[in-house]
Amino acid sequence: ASPSPLVLVFGPYNGDGLAELERRFTVRHQKSRTLEGLSEAERAEVKAVAVAGHLPNETMDALPALEIVGHFGVGYDGVDAAHAAERGVAVTNTPDVLTEEVADTAVALVLMTVRELHHAESHARSGEWERSGPYPLTRFSLRNKEVGIMGLGRIGLAIAHRLEAFGVKIRYHNRSERSDVAYPYDASLEALAEQSDILLIAAPGGPATEKAVNADVLAALGNEGILINIGRGTTVDEPALIEALEQGTIAAAGLDVFADEPRIPERLRALRNTVLLPHVASASRDTRILMGNLVADNLSRWFAGERLETPVPESEKAGLTRRQ
């Protein structure tokens, strides 16, 4: 084995994370998210890919010596881990190190959306307070609310624990009921929406959750209902959401993620009853450093023949947890 394997960093990548990879490996950075400019010989040398977001299967398949993909981020819906496993390629992600940061952001998004704090802030900053008086009373409050979480995993549970301190009730929907929590479980997303004042999405993206939050779920949430999404934009039927917000089928939405980032539909941006964040839930320097280090640690362990720190379930199932 080469003492310094060639790692391909595919697409835009965190600066600290890139520097960490460069300290440990020979790195080739393809900012363009293509293999352009890489000779046949160079492609044949690539043993690892580090990527934040989408890695097409064709790219994976164009790298014959590829052994491992390190995904920067816990949500690895941009990497086909089952396809990788078929090829004997391991995939890792970055769970846990970002959980608290994402949960903090989710709570901030809930409070902003419920109490219109983004509009109140503009009211103060613009001088409107002095000119025309106090900001109007908000339609909603967190008092006596019930929050339904779709995706009560690491992040969902960290959000639930924070929200409990606010005195709100929690319920949830996963594919299967958890035996280690006392929160009420709803077997369907529609049932959860029906029971909730605020529906909060913290589930993974990918085909299994695609457009799960559809017109029926939004109708079940109801005209006093609020949708918060910090999971993946693909989980929400975005045109149906826009329709529901315009028609008053639901009251408001707070979104950190969108179906086609960084594009946000003009109609969504024009709505006053939305809070829109540019996918920043984990985006602090501290947390991103931890994520970058975890990507690098997984690659180091792999090439040292040690057990991976955070293989994704597909790789674990295929027994791809250490280099043979």
Ligand code: NDP
């Ligand atoms: P976990 O795997 O710990 O939790 C995922 C939860 O979702 C589990 O409780 C799981 O339960 C549930 N779930 C999975 N599939 C479905 C489904 N088809 N229907 C209903 N529930 C489902 O992941 P994390 O908590 O660490 O991360 C969750 C997601 O948050 C990530 O995948 C990512 O997409 C998103 N995220 C967004 C960020 C942002 O910047 N906005 C930052 C970090 C993460 P069960 O298996 O029983 O279904």
